[in-house]
Amino acid sequence: MKVLFVVPYPVGKAASQRYRVEQWLPVLQEQRINYKVAPFWDAGTWDILYRQGHTLKKITGLAKGMFRRLLLLTKLPAYDYIFTHREATPVGPPWFEWLAAKAFRKKIIFDFDDAIWLPNTTDDNSAAAKYKWHHKTKLLISWSYKVSCGNDYLKDYALKYNAAAVYLPTVLDTVTKYNKLKDQQTERVTIGWIGSHSTLPYLKLIEPVLQELEQKYTFEFIVIADRKPDLNLKFLRFIPWNNESEIEDLLQLHIGVMPLPDTEWAKGKCAFKALQYMALGIPVVASAVGANTTAIPDSITGYTCSTEQEWYEKLEQLLQNAVVRAKLGKAGRKWMQQQYSVQAHTNNFLELFT
Incomplete structure (x- = not known):
């Protein structure tokens, strides 16, 4: 063939x-x-x-x-x-x-x-x-x-x-590439996002929430992308995306976010950022839009949010509680191995050629 x-x-x-x-x-x-x-x-x-x-x-x-x-x-x-x-x-x-x-x-x-x-x-x-x-x-x-x-x-x-x-679905290799589990027991907590210039504008959706959290908590917000973000945050750090360092860069995050607008275009998104976070044991907080609602079992591997208040409450909870972060992270990695890994879908891919 x-x-x-x-x-x-x-x-x-x-x-x-x-x-x-x-x-x-x-x-x-x-x-x-x-x-x-x-x-x-x-x-x-x-x-x-x-x-x-x-x-x-x-x-x-x-x-x-x-x-x-x-x-x-x-x-x-x-x-x-x-x-x-x-x-x-x-x-x-x-x-x-x-x-x-x-x-x-x-x-x-x-x-x-x-x-x-x-x-x-x-x-x-x-x-x-x-x-x-x-x-x-x-x-x-x-x-x-x-x-x-x-x-x-x-x-x-x-x-x-x-x-x-x-x-x-878009899947990840949880055996040879996404094969590490984030250590949540660290003194400094980091929230972060990974993506490209095309989805960077979506971070504006949660900028007010992050600004409000900064008034009460000390945390770093990391953006991993091919372009610098336009965000007014106190502790913003930009990491240029690099294929070679992608996994290690992601492992700097304690909490991963995936905001989306409730549009027809966004409904076509495949929750890929959320999958990357979960594969590494990083709990995810995401908009309750499209594939996010099925890819992220709510309150098991992370949270899906529909309002700014929900975003604030879920991020605040994760910022405060390392035990919850670790629990959601472990559940997320297990979920990924079972439902969204290369190993789980190899036969489905090969069946395309029959």
């Missing part, structure tokens, strides 16, 4: 691709399944893609990506399955997927972990937003042999267009 992974990002750069595609590659190797990973963006373009300026370099990178996709068409006959994560091209119609499915008659496995059929314009992508075909998602789903959905909200959408849609 030969599988072609058609992916947006350079290898090792984006969380969704690292955990929904790249971490499964060793599983394919164990099964002696051959594969190739074909990113759209090259590393150089990716490094400047979300920075101000560099317009010519971005256009050149886009043109190179399109040319690589054209060349890739000549390789399609050699593969049994075409696994497409999110989309083959970032702008324009889904011409590559159409040719792969209709002209080459390949079995397409379409994988997505966001509500990408909805417009989600930010300052970083506003220039390209007008050229994105958000409505192509339903076409990609309908053309696919199977559809891998990151949560039930996405699966319900996919089932409208393809009965072969299956739920495959």
Whole structure:
């Protein structure tokens, strides 16, 4: 068997691709399944893609990506399955997927972990937003042999267009990577968040809560991201995200947070930050939105909140009580091993290729 992974990002750069595609590659190797990973963006373009300026370099990178996709068409006959994560091209119609499915008659496995059929314009992508075909998602789903959905909200959408849609959550390797348990018995307590520039604005939702807590308690608030946060907090520390140090950086947190707005876009999120915290024995406090309500057993592995008052009360409780933090953390790690680990879903992943 030969599988072609058609992916947006350079290898090792984006969380969704690292955990929904790249971490499964060793599983394919164990099964002696051959594969190739074909990113759209090259590393150089990716490094400047979300920075101000560099317009010519971005256009050149886009043109190179399109040319690589054209060349890739000549390789399609050699593969049994075409696994497409999110989309083959970032702008324009889904011409590559159409040719792969209709002209080459390949079995397409379409994988997505966001509500990408909805417009989600930010300052970083506003220039390209007008050229994105958000409505192509339903076409990609309908053309696919199977559809891998990151949560039930996405699966319900996919089932409208393809009965072969299956739920495959974003999972973590709790044996070789996320294999440590946070020590909660330390003098200084840290609250923190991990994410990217696209979700950094969500921290504004709990900024007033954190400011109020700072009036009464001494704690550090850590942000692990690819961009500095715009937060008015006394004890804010920014850690630039790094793939090599990600686990050790996360282990600096005693409490992990995941605020989300109650929007259709947010309902498509797959609770990934919460999963990272729980896998390391870090209790999570998150908005009661979308997949968070199923991924986080409330009051067992952490808390889901609907109001600022709930956010304040739950964070205050965890700041004060190391025993509760340790109890929720241990339960969270066990929950992850059972429900959201690579080991628990290996067969489900391999079944996509049957």
